[in-house]
Amino acid sequence: MNLSGVFFSKYRRQIEDDLDFLNRLWVSMYIQAQWLSKHLETHLLGNHLFENGAALAVVGGCFSGSAAKRWLRLGKSILEKEIPEQMLGDGMHFERSPMYHCRIAYLLAFLYNTGCSELVDIVREPLIGAINALVRLTHPDGQIALLNDSAFGVYNIPGQLVTHVQQLLADNNGENGTSTAGPFALPEAGYYGFSDDEGTYIICDAAPIGPYYIPGHAHADMFSFELSLKGYRVIVDSGVHDYEVSRMRQYCRSTKAHNTLEINGRDQCEMWAAFRVARRGRPHNVKWTPRENGFQLSAWHDGYKRLKGSPVHNRKFSWSKSGKLTVQDIVTASKPQDTVSRLHLHPNCKIDQLKDSTAWVIYPGGNFRIIFFGSGKLSLEDSYYCPEFGVKTPSNVLTFSFSGCKNEAGFQIEVS
Numbered sequence: 001m002n003l004s005g006v007f008f009s010k011y012r013r014q015i016e017d018d019l020d021f022l023n024r025l026w027v028s029m030y031i032q033a034q035w036l037s038k039h040l041e042t043h044l045l046g047n048h049l050f051e052n053g054a055a056l057a058v059v060g061g062c063f064s065g066s067a068a069k070r071w072l073r074l075g076k077s078i079l080e081k082e083i084p085e086q087m088l089g090d091g092m093h094f095e096r097s098p099m100y101h102c103r104i105a106y107l108l109a110f111l112y113n114t115g116c117s118e119l120v121d122i123v124r125e126p127l128i129g130a131i132n133a134l135v136r137l138t139h140p141d142g143q144i145a146l147l148n149d150s151a152f153g154v155y156n157i158p159g160q161l162v163t164h165v166q167q168l169l170a171d172n173n174g175e176n177g178t179s180t181a182g183p184f185a186l187p188e189a190g191y192y193g194f195s196d197d198e199g200t201y202i203i204c205d206a207a208p209i210g211p212y213y214i215p216g217h218a219h220a221d222m223f224s225f226e227l228s229l230k231g232y233r234v235i236v237d238s239g240v241h242d243y244e245v246s247r248m249r250q251y252c253r254s255t256k257a258h259n260t261l262e263i264n265g266r267d268q269c270e271m272w273a274a275f276r277v278a279r280r281g282r283p284h285n286v287k288w289t290p291r292e293n294g295f296q297l298s299a300w301h302d303g304y305k306r307l308k309g310s311p312v313h314n315r316k317f318s319w320s321k322s323g324k325l326t327v328q329d330i331v332t333a334s335k336p337q338d339t340v341s342r343l344h345l346h347p348n349c350k351i352d353q354l355k356d357s358t359a360w361v362i363y364p365g366g367n368f369r370i371i372f373f374g375s376g377k378l379s380l381e382d383s384y385y386c387p388e389f390g391v392k393t394p395s396n397v398l399t400f401s402f403s404g405c406k407n408e409a410g411f412q413i414e415v416s
Contacts, residue, residue, distance in 0.1 A: 033059045033071050040078070046214045047093070047100050050086055053078030054107040061116030076118060079111075083126050091129030092189035095210050097217045098137040099150035105130040106156050109165045124169075131165045134158055136184045136191070139228045140199040143387075146226070146237040147191070147205060149217035152388050183290035192288055192297050194319055199231030199365070202325065204317050206286045206299045209269055209277065216275030220267040222283055222301045223315040224258035227325065229415055230365030233346045235259055236395075239386035245274045252386060261313050261329055262340045268303030279306055293321035309335030309405070323368075323415030331407045341409060343370065343398040347385050351396060354380060359398055367416050374409025376402030 015022055037056060041048040053075045060072025086094045086104070093101040108127040111119045137145050138158040144150055183194045190207025194200070204225040209218035227235035238257035241248035253271045255262045270278035281303020289296040298316040305312060311333035318326040331339050345351075345361065352360040357372040372378050381397040402409050 029059060030067065034067065037071060037074055044214075046086070046095055046211070046216075047104060049078060050082050050104060050107065053082055054111055057111060057116075057119055058114060061111075061114045061119050072116075072118070076122070079119075080122060083122065087126045087129065088186075088188035089129075090186040090188045091126075091131075091133035092137075092186050092191070093130070095148070095214070095217050096189055096191075096207055097148040097150050098134075098144035098146070099154055100217065101130065101137065102134060102144060102155045102158060102161065105134050105165070106161060109161070109168060113168060127165065128169065131162055131169075133186055133189070135162060135180055136186055136193070137203070138162075139201050139226070139233060140195070140231040141228070141233065145203050146239045146387060147203070147221070147224075148210070148219050149240050149243075150237075151240050151386070154389070182292070183295040185288055185290065187286075187288065190283065190286070192295065192317075193225075194295055194321075196321060199228060200321070200323075201228040202226070202319055204297055206283050206297060208282055209280050215269075215277040215280065218269070218277060218280075219253045219258065220255040220269045220271055220303070221258040221260060222268055222281060222303060223299065223313065224260040225317070225327075226259075227413070229323075229363065229368065232348065232363055232365045234349055234361070234363050234368070235413075236344050236346045236385055238344055238384065239391075240389065241384070241386040241392055242389060243274055248384075248386070248392065249274055251384075256340075256342065257344070257383070259343055260315070260341075261331065262342065263304045263311050263313070263331065263337050264307055265338070266304070266307060268301065281305075294319045304337075307333075307337075309333035309337060311337045325413040326410065327412075328408070328410040329374075331404075331409075333405055336403055336405050337407075338403045339401070339407060339409075341372075341376075341400040341402075341411070342381075343411070344383060344385070345396045345398065347393045347395045349396070351380065354378065357400075368413060369416070370398060370411055370413050372398075372400045372409070372411045374400075374402055374407065375404075376400045376409055 040052050056071040057075030060068045060075050093104045108123045111123045112127055142159045143152050181196050185192045193203035209215050238252050240252050251257055255267045269280035281301045283299045283301045286299040296318050300314040314330040316328045349361050349363045352362045357378050359370045379399050381399050383395050383397045385393045385395040
């Protein structure tokens with residue numbers, strides 16, 4: 001076998017000088033590749049099977065011999081099937097987790113960087129799309145949006161990966177990235193938002209919970225959103241604490257942990273165990289209207305129609321670059337419903353004043369106020385922010401509670 005320069009570039013000389021270690025390394029890689037080729041994770045599918053295909057394609061493309069040809073053939077066949085299945089037309093990975101999307105983008109880049117023409121031809125366009133999508137999924141602080149199962153510190157830092165791939169593609173006469181300012185849409189993924197050069201970023205979730213047959217990394221978070229101002233996160237997703245069957249896992253996946261409406265104390269989708277989903281809701285009639293300095297986004301979902309009275313939640317986002325976000329909610333049902341709207345504040349945000357239906361918030365970049373409207377009661381809850389696995393930081397949540405058969409409520413965030 002001939003070791004390609006794509007491997008061990010940093011320590012290649014030391015490895016090649018130690019023939020005993022090099023021989024043991026080759027044997028280990030051979031055994032692992034052989035084992036993997038006979039134990040594909042077809043029972044898990046999704047990013048697991050994608051990883052299998054990528055691993056076999058890489059070792060097959062970088063070595064010679066009959067075994068390597070088999071690995072390349074098998075890995076390539078998996079990728080040729082899974083790339084069209086898993087990569088949406090807007091460039092996003094179909095599990096709709098920015099964290100796993102970052103991993104898939106890295107794998108596509110690794111495959112491209114092998115220089116194997118059979119692999120380069122099938123990953124180039126998906127790689128361009130994935131990197132452009134990753135730019136849209138990144139806050140001004142350089143880290144991913146924490147939608148669905150996402151956490152910091154697991155995979156590559158987005159900005160570094162984007163820069164690496166843009167240079168890689170440029171060196172090979174590829175695309176050189178995309179502008180980030182203004183409204184943006186990943187319509188197949190169901191993510192919409194706005195960013196500017198002053199550190200403003202908003203991303204709204206009007207997405208289905210994921211591929212219907214593999215929703216394990218989904219959260220009950222339809223119509224939630226995240227917001228950064230002047231480069232600081234202020235309205236946050238609760239993140240993900242662990243992958244165990246635990247109270248925190250249950251909480252982080254729940255509707256309560258997100259910036260949307262919870263009805264009758266239930267989740268939009270029935271989340272159970274660590275990765276299971278039973279009855280699940282879907283967004284409908286998603287309408288996206290980008291503007292020069294903002295956008296409007298509206299939709300409704302049927303996640304609560306399983307409850308008595310068949311409640312339906314409509315939400316409309318209106319954002320303007322002047323620093324104003326208006327969110328309007330309508331809940332309709334044939335029986336009264338107890339509804340709570342929540343806004344999760346970043347731990348660095350402090351409540352300066354809470355009066356009637358208005359909250360004044362101080363954050364490292366300045367201050368803003370949130371005005372709730374409709375017949376309801378504003379209060380404050382304690383919660384947790386989990387931006388990394390195993391991290392549980394206390395945080396505040398603004399809650400606006402109301403009830404009835406038909407209710408119109410909402411809030412407006414105004415930046416001072």
